[in-house]
Amino acid sequence: SQQGEEDPQALSIQEGENATMNCSYKTSINNLQWYRQNSGRGLVHLILIRSNEREKHSGRLRVTLDTSKKSSSLLITASRAADTASYFCATGVRAGSYQLTFGKGTKLSVIP
């Protein structure tokens, strides 16, 4: 299985602090994506980083990818209470159809 493993499983920080979540995976990928899920609802795509990219930014989000270590990190800067959610990394592979395999997720709580 190339399911990602997120670390930590849960993270609690104060508003304004930065939050860092890590993801490791096992096999070759085309890309790695991060998604957010608010309590029991649909997932929202945050950012996609291709296997030939090392770093990507989108607003307060910064993602890094190290394919030699098969790992990625998501940094959320200047966190807000509204960032409270579960965050999943997902490895993308095209094998005929395009497939995502999700990691176990990190539950982030931002305390106002």
Next chain:
Amino acid sequence: DTEVTQTPKHLVMGMTNKKSLKCEQHMGHRAMYWYKQKAKKPPELMFVYSYEKLSINESVPSRFSPECPNSSLLNLHLHALQPEDSALYLCASSQEGTQYFGPGTRLLVL
């Protein structure tokens, strides 16, 4: 329109019932997906449709039957489910690798 819609939002059914979940997107995406998500777990892929043809069935029991009537619609027909099938069922469509998810149907099987 960048939205994936799912109906119903909630569904309670008995083990002898037949029901259907519906998913719709108008983004022109040609790949659509069904996922099952249990509480505090990641989504698990069930089915993938590519150009309206079933391309992946992740060994899902036959009591779940997918259908893709056209490029915008995806159904999941449910029959003789078990209580352990209670979960959030998510539909997604994709373009160039990014998947767009609907809000899900929360299913409870009694």
